[in-house]
Amino acid sequence: MKGMKLIKTISVSAAILSGFAMAAPAQTPRLTLLDGLAQGEWTLKERGSSEAGKKICLGNPEMLLQIQHSNMTCKRYVIENSPKKLRVSYKCGSAGHGVTEIKYESSTLVQIHSQGIRNNAPFSFSMEGRRTGSC
Numbered sequence: 827m828k829g830m831k832l833i834k835t836i837s838v839s840a841a842i843l844s845g846f847a848m849a850a851p852a853q854t855p856r857l858t859l860l861d862g863l864a865q866g867e868w869t870l871k872e873r874g875s876s877e878a879g880k881k882i883c884l885g886n887p888e889m890l891l892q893i894q895h896s897n898m899t900c901k902r903y904v905i906e907n908s909p910k911k912l913r914v915s916y917k918c919g920s921a922g923h924g925v926t927e928i929k930y931e932s933s934t935l936v937q938i939h940s941q942g943i944r945n946n947a948p949f950s951f952s953m954e955g956r957r958t959g960s961c
Contacts, residue, residue, distance in 0.1 A: 855904050859912040860887040864933045867961040873937075873952045883961035890936070890955060891926050892916055894944045921945065933957075 871879030900918035924942025934957035941950035
């Protein structure tokens with residue numbers, strides 16, 4: 827009888843605790859590295875390329891996480907999150923997925939490496955992001 831009472835007590839305690847765990851809303855971690863980037867016009871240039879690069883107006887720095895899947899709603903998983911390095915994995919359903927790593931050099935200079943699958947084709951690139959003016 828004592829064993830049944832103990833099992834019942836443990837079951838009730840587990841149910842209560844799991845209820846608290848389910849009731850707590852999931853919080854998106856603050857992406858510290860992105861908070862330190864200056865807004866404005868940025869030039870994204872493939873490393874080793876002689877081309878001028880692509881200019882973007884950086885309002886929301888999270889756009890740097892999904893360069894190959896821009897304007898898509900994707901699920902993200904933060905792998906590494908520090909003031910100097912950010913690594914994020916993301917999935918965009920049938921459009922593909924990727925992993926992006928951003929290394930912070932200053933508020934106006936970052937190194938970006940990303941690889942994954944877009945529209946059933948692989949991609950991989952390394953580029954420098956540099957603030958080049960206002961927009």
